[in-house]
Amino acid sequence: MKPVKTLIKPELIHKARFHHQLTISARSRLPAPLAAHFWVGGYSGRTLIVVTDSSHWATPIRYQQHELLKQINEEFGAQLKETLIRLKIKVVSGTYGDKKPINRPVLSHSNARQLASLASTIADPELKSALQSLAKRGQTKK
Numbered sequence: 001m002k003p004v005k006t007l008i009k010p011e012l013i014h015k016a017r018f019h020h021q022l023t024i025s026a027r028s029r030l031p032a033p034l035a036a037h038f039w040v041g042g043y044s045g046r047t048l049i050v051v052t053d054s055s056h057w058a059t060p061i062r063y064q065q066h067e068l069l070k071q072i073n074e075e076f077g078a079q080l081k082e083t084l085i086r087l088k089i090k091v092v093s094g095t096y097g098d099k100k101p102i103n104r105p106v107l108s109h110s111n112a113r114q115l116a117s118l119a120s121t122i123a124d125p126e127l128k129s130a131l132q133s134l135a136k137r138g139q140t141k142k
Contacts, residue, residue, distance in 0.1 A: 001126055015042075018079065025075050026050075026068050034060050047086040048072065058089045112138025 005013070019040050027035035034057060041051040048069060052058055061068075065087040073083050107115075112135045119131035 022048075022072060022076065025072060029067055029071050030061075030064060034064075041090060043080070043084060046082050046084055047088050048084045049088045049090060051090050051092050053092055055091050058091060061089055062087070107134065107138030109138060112136075 019042060022040040023038070026040060027038055030038060037052050037054060037057040038061060039051045041049040043049060050061060050068075052061060069084050069087060073080070077083065115131050115138065116135035119128050119135060122128040122131065
């Protein structure tokens, strides 16, 4: 089985890291409550695209746009192809901090025993380990 990072193009990983650096830099200029709802989504031409999780935060971000663009241009100007002069805000519905717990199905004790039995017959160590791990989940829940 290949590691996940070999399946993702290095350019994409580099781009994600750069966007993360831009986010951290911009958040340092914002008040704490606003910073928690701010992410850099990318840039296109001379426009910085930012993401927020609620329209409630879009207006305060707009008020800060000149300071944000100035800081990003000063700090990352050499890495950007052009000077950023506009800010585009995208509101993404849903919350990132208040995720609801996931209701996972419960594995019955008898199914856990069957998985453990199956795992003992498997030669592939990774698959065997995965099946044993699943079997342990069923054994702890009743």
